[in-house]
Amino acid sequence: MSTSTQAAIIADLESRRLIAQVAGGEExxxxxxGACRTLYCGFDPTAESLHIGNLLPLLALRRFQLAGHRPIAxxxxxxxxxxxxxxxxxxxxxxxxxxxxxxxERIKPQLARFLDFDRGEGAALLVNNLDWTQGCDVLxxxxxxxxxxxxxxMIQKESVRQRIGREGEGISYTEFSYMILQSFDFAELxxxxxxxxxxxxxxxxxxxxxxxxxxxRLHRQQVYGLTFPLITKxxxxxxxxxxxxxIWLDPAKTSPYAFYQFWRNAADADAGNFLRYFTFLPIAEIxxxxxxxxxxxxxxxxxxxxxRETTALVHGEQGLAAARRxxxxxxxxxxxxxxxxxxxxxxxxxxxxxxxxxxTALLDVLVESGLARSRRIARELVAxxxxxxxxxxxxxxxxxxxxxxxxALHRDYYIIRRGKKNFHLAKLN
RNA sequence: GGAGGGGUUCCCGAGUGGCCAAAGGGAUCAGACUGUAAAUCUGACGCGCAAGCUUCGGUGGUUCAAAUCCACCCCCCUCCA
Numbered sequence: 001m002s003t004s005t006q007a008a009i010i011a012d013l014e015s016r017r018l019i020a021q022v023a024g025g026e027e028x029x030x031x032x033x034g035a036c037r038t039l040y041c042g043f044d045p046t047a048e049s050l051h052i053g054n055l056l057p058l059l060a061l062r063r064f065q066l067a068g069h070r071p072i073a074x075x076x077x078x079x080x081x082x083x084x085x086x087x088x089x090x091x092x093x094x095x096x097x098x099x100x101x102x103x104x105e106r107i108k109p110q111l112a113r114f115l116d117f118d119r120g121e122g123a124a125l126l127v128n129n130l131d132w133t134q135g136c137d138v139l140x141x142x143x144x145x146x147x148x149x150x151x152x153x154m155i156q157k158e159s160v161r162q163r164i165g166r167e168g169e170g171i172s173y174t175e176f177s178y179m180i181l182q183s184f185d186f187a188e189l190x191x192x193x194x195x196x197x198x199x200x201x202x203x204x205x206x207x208x209x210x211x212x213x214x215x216x217r218l219h220r221q222q223v224y225g226l227t228f229p230l231i232t233k234x235x236x237x238x239x240x241x242x243x244x245x246x247i248w249l250d251p252a253k254t255s256p257y258a259f260y261q262f263w264r265n266a267a268d269a270d271a272g273n274f275l276r277y278f279t280f281l282p283i284a285e286i287x288x289x290x291x292x293x294x295x296x297x298x299x300x301x302x303x304x305x306x307x308r309e310t311t312a313l314v315h316g317e318q319g320l321a322a323a324r325r326x327x328x329x330x331x332x333x334x335x336x337x338x339x340x341x342x343x344x345x346x347x348x349x350x351x352x353x354x355x356x357x358x359x360t361a362l363l364d365v366l367v368e369s370g371l372a373r374s375r376r377i378a379r380e381l382v383a384x385x386x387x388x389x390x391x392x393x394x395x396x397x398x399x400x401x402x403x404x405x406x407x408a409l410h411r412d413y414y415i416i417r418r419g420k421k422n423f424h425l426a427k428l429n
Numbered sequence: 430g431g432a433g434g435g436g437u438u439c440c441c442g443a444g445u446g447g448c449c450a451a452a453g454g455g456a457u458c459a460g461a462c463u464g465u466a467a468a469u470c471u472g473a474c475g476c477g478c479a480a481g482c483u484u485c486g487g488u489g490g491u492u493c494a495a496a497u498c499c500a501c502c503c504c505c506c507u508c509c510a
Contacts, residue, residue, distance in 0.1 A: 170506070235467070237456085261465080268466050299464045331465060373474095377458085380473060386459050400478085419458075421465050 007033035009067035013226075015283045016276040018060065020202040023209055023225035031196065031224060036121050037069050039197035040189050042129070042182065043111060044076035044084060045103035049250035050110045052240045052262075055314070056228050056277055060199055061124075062114045063280075070122045072195060073111040077104045077130030079182060085175035086159035087203045092175075104128060110249050114313075125193065129185045132192075145184050148217045149210070154179060157206040179210050186211030187218045195223070202227040231277065234269035249314055255350030256311055256319035257326045261421070263307035264327070268293070271302035279309040322349035330415070330423050335391050340410035346425060353425035356403065356414075362389070363399045365426055371418040381418060388417045403428075 010029050013019050022028055031037065041057045043050065050058070061071035080100045083092045108126060115124035155164050157179070163171040186208070189195035198208045208225035215223045231239040240247055247262050248254040254262075266274055271293075275286045293300040311320045326349050329338055338346075347353045354369040363378045366387065372378035379399055381387050387394045390407055403414050403426065414426040 265465060268464095271466085300466075303464095303466075327465090373458090374476065376477065377474080379478080381459065384459050384472075419460090 006035065006037075006068040009064055009069065012063065012067070012283075013060070017273065018056075018228050018277065020227045020229040021205055021225075022227075023212055024222075027222075028197070028224040028226070032069070037197060038072060038189075038193055038195040039064055039069060039199060040072035040074050040127075040186075040195050041199045042074040042076050042079065042185060043107060044080040045100050045107050046080060046083075047248075048103050048106050049248040049253050050107055051249060052247045053231075055249070055310075056231065057200055058111065058114050059278065059280075059313075060228060064199075065116060065119070065122055065124060066280075068122055070124065071115055072125040072127055072189060072193060073115060074185060074189070075104045075107055075111065075126070075128045077101065077128040078133035079129060079178060079185070080104065082178050082181060083175055084178050084182075084207070085163060085171055086178075086206060087162075089162065091163075091170070091172055094174075104130075106250075127189070129181070129188075132188050133181065133184070145180060145214070145218075148214055149180055149183075154210075157210075159203065159206040179207050182207040183211040183214040186223065187215040190215050190219060190221060190223055196221075197224045197226065199226045199228070202230050234267050251315055251319060251350070255352075256315040256323040257350050259315060260307045260311045260320070260323035260327060263310050264303050265421075266303050266306060268300055268302070271300065271306055274306050275302060275309075279306065279313070281305075281309065325349055326351050330417075331421075335409065335415050338409060340412070343409060343413045343425070347427070351423060351425050353427055355429050356426045358405060358428065359402050361400050361402055362387070362394060365403065365414075365416060366418070369416060369424040369426065371416060371422060371424055386419050389414050391415075391417075 007029065009032060010019075024031070039061070041061055043054055043058075058073075061073060065071045077100065080103070081094070081097060083094065085091075112124075112126055115126075116122075117124050117126075154176070155161070160171060160176065160179075163175075186195070186198050198204075198211060200208060205225070205227050208227065212223050212225055215221055233239050242262060242265075246254075247259060251259075263274070263278075272286065272290045275281060275289065276283065279286075289302050289305060293302050308320060308324075311323050315323070325342075326346055329335070329342060329346060330351075352369065354365070356365050356368070360368070362382070363372075363375050366372040366378040366381065367375055371387075372381055378387075379396070382394050382399050383396050385393055385395075389403060390409060392407070405411075405428075408414060408428055412428050414428070416424045416426050418424075
């Protein structure tokens with residue numbers, strides 16, 4: 001690995017607009033040049049799977065590794081027990097320790113998937129901060145670590161200020177201590193593995209700088225920090241959520257098809273940035289895509305490329321193939337052309353499927369499939385012409401009728417559609 | 430422990446005895462226009478085909494009638510100790 005590559009990581013991140021804040025500035029750039037450095041990013045187990053909000057830092061670790069550095073993915077088995085209060089407007093309820101532990105175990109392989117653990121001096125590491133926090137003696141911790149923190153400066157941090165200053169919500173001592181734990185992680189990773197850089201979302205700035213301070217005080221060593229920008233959407237809505245909720249990385253929770261569709265539906269104004277943030281395409285190529293889309297009067301290419309790249313990254317070529325098969329079948333084809341095999345494959349590929357009988361009324365199919373929340377809503381949808389079965393728009397008259405048997409594709413399947421892009425398979429049995 | 434302020438439909442937030450399934454905003458859904466985009470416009474948004482039924486932290490009470498009044502309880506916030 002050449003020197004220039006290792007140093008170029010910062011320029012690459014800059015060109016992708018991935019740098020929000022840097023602790024160390026020019027010094028960090030020099031530090032990264034010419035040697036394989038160790039950096040880390042933490043991921044708390046707050047659910048049974050990571051979600052696309054975690055994708056940006058995860059991919060960044062990979063970018064650093066590709067540039068010749070050594071990434072450490074940290075699972076917050078300990079910090080997950082406490083809960084990060086940063087920019088959260090309310091105290092969160094504690095989950096049982098066993099739950100957190102289970103989540104941590106499920107998250108590990110998701111982290112591992114993006115990193116290379118067999119790469120000589122740059123080989124990635126997967127650690128759990130529970131390993132050095134669990135047996136920690138309270139008195140020792142307060143004396144050796146706590147003494148380095150000033151509550152005065154802790155309450156100044158922007159990340160917790162709203163919880164302390166404003167009316168409405170307070171902050172427990174538990175959550176307030178989170179910063180100390182995360183700081184200790186950084187210092188400990190420096191001691192154990194020579195880690196000199198922590199990266200994270202910009203909401204982590206306060207925790208990262210606190211860790212830099214602690215490492216200096218504890219080990220008299222200069223370490224660095226770098227944060228990524230908060231991902232925003234052009235319309236101001238929250239990134240990473242859809243009607244159906246969070247976009248997870250676990251294919252059992254968000255199918256590759258749903259994942260693909262999420263990206264495919266990115267707004268024009270966001271697509272370019274998302275390509276920079278979430279793919280490894282060269283920056284010049286991304287610029288070219290943007291230029292072409294801006295000039296062309298027809299449908300843009302960016303979203304399709306974005307969806308293919310990200311889906312392949314997270315779900316592999318097989319997942320991508322499945323996602324594209326479903327997309328092809330539903331959006332560009334004539335469903336009548338689908339073979340029995342195709343339909344079976346759609347079900348296997350993860351298109352949601354519900355079993356129905358020859359007696360189930362359309363309204364009930366809509367409710368059972370989750371396409372409508374209640375029969376009353378289902379009725380409304382049908383009345384407004386939002387529901388189609390095998391490409392045939394249904395009218396109110398059909399609501400209480402079962403799906404006509406002669407309409408079943410290959411005697412077995414119906415493709416139920418609500419609105420423009422919500423599809424569901426109904427299987428006759 | 431003391432004093433004060435609160436808990437309303439997914440969220441924010443009005444409502445202080447009937448006109449309340451409950452204002453307004455947001456989110457969401459659908460339709461129109463499009464390109465599976467954005468913006469815009471229209472409609473829906475507790476459950477029910479309907480009659481009607483079930484909601485306003487919990488329980489019990491007052492009343493012809495309660496989200497609104499009373500009692501007790503639970504939870505949250507602020508300040509003091």
